[in-house]
Amino acid sequence: MTPQLSWYLALSAILFTIGVVGVIIKRNVISMFMCIELMLNAVNLTFVAFSSFFKDVSGQLFVFIVMTVAAAEAAVGLGIILAIFRNRESLDVDEANILKL
């Protein structure tokens, strides 16, 4: 019995759920950032699974583009985190509730 498509989808759903839980319960902005990365990876797994089972390369191209967007998000997001830390001396998202720095 080889792995089925539904197994990969279930694994992806579980990973995405863990990411959502992390974003909700975490208070450190870097931890939240990493949970968002986890959610992006869960979606990537869905794309690759569908692409592989349906023999269509489009899904993997989307994964490639998602990875690029994630890299851009990492650069800009970490820049924002640095700016927040420089202005507030804290990484707690609850303390960064005013956009004006």
Add this chain to the structure above:
Amino acid sequence: MLTLLFILFAGLAIGCAVAMVAQRNPLYSAISLVGVFISLASLYVMLAAPFIAAVQIIVYAGAIMVLVIFVIMLLNVEEEDHASLRPRYLVPAAIVMAAMLFAEAAFIIYFVGDSRNTPVTNTSDVGLTMSIGTGLFTIYLLPFEITSILLLMAIVGAMTLARRGGLLSEGARVVPGMQVLPRSIVDKSSVGDAAPVVTHTTDEAAALLEGPVGTRAQTRIKDSELD
């Protein structure tokens, strides 16, 4: 055999993900996230997508996580404290939403059943670098170009965000090196003059700023020296 490998890597991915959420120290979270990425790369190999697996390792586990760990160490963040200022309803809400999504996953497992589609065998070239390159530069050329523009915007945005000082404004600091000041900073009466005043050293810029706004510039310089 494939089933055993799937169970192994899926369990590793879920375990690392749970550990990532459960950790209070961001550095340990980051290392657990690297474990998730490597497990997912193994799953991509099982799904006959070697190019995506390699990119996953290089871009995610390599570049992005190094960046994250660099920022964690640069900021020297302490562990999260237990004292919660959050509204009380958030944790129950998270649990309920998690239960819903796990229920959906269980629904997929038990009711969708076996797919009629079989995994790709080696006869297919889907997932190889050549097919991805062909697709990327023919059908998906426009998204590819848009992505490049996005990366350019990310470069500019990250530089603008991360540099100290930013554009010269009310809280401007005089930094060493070449300065290009709007003329209105030096002379308040020439607001509409677009020609910038160029200085080449910090002393020169400070001397120029001595005039109408000299005191503020001096305090700013002292602040930056204290840093």
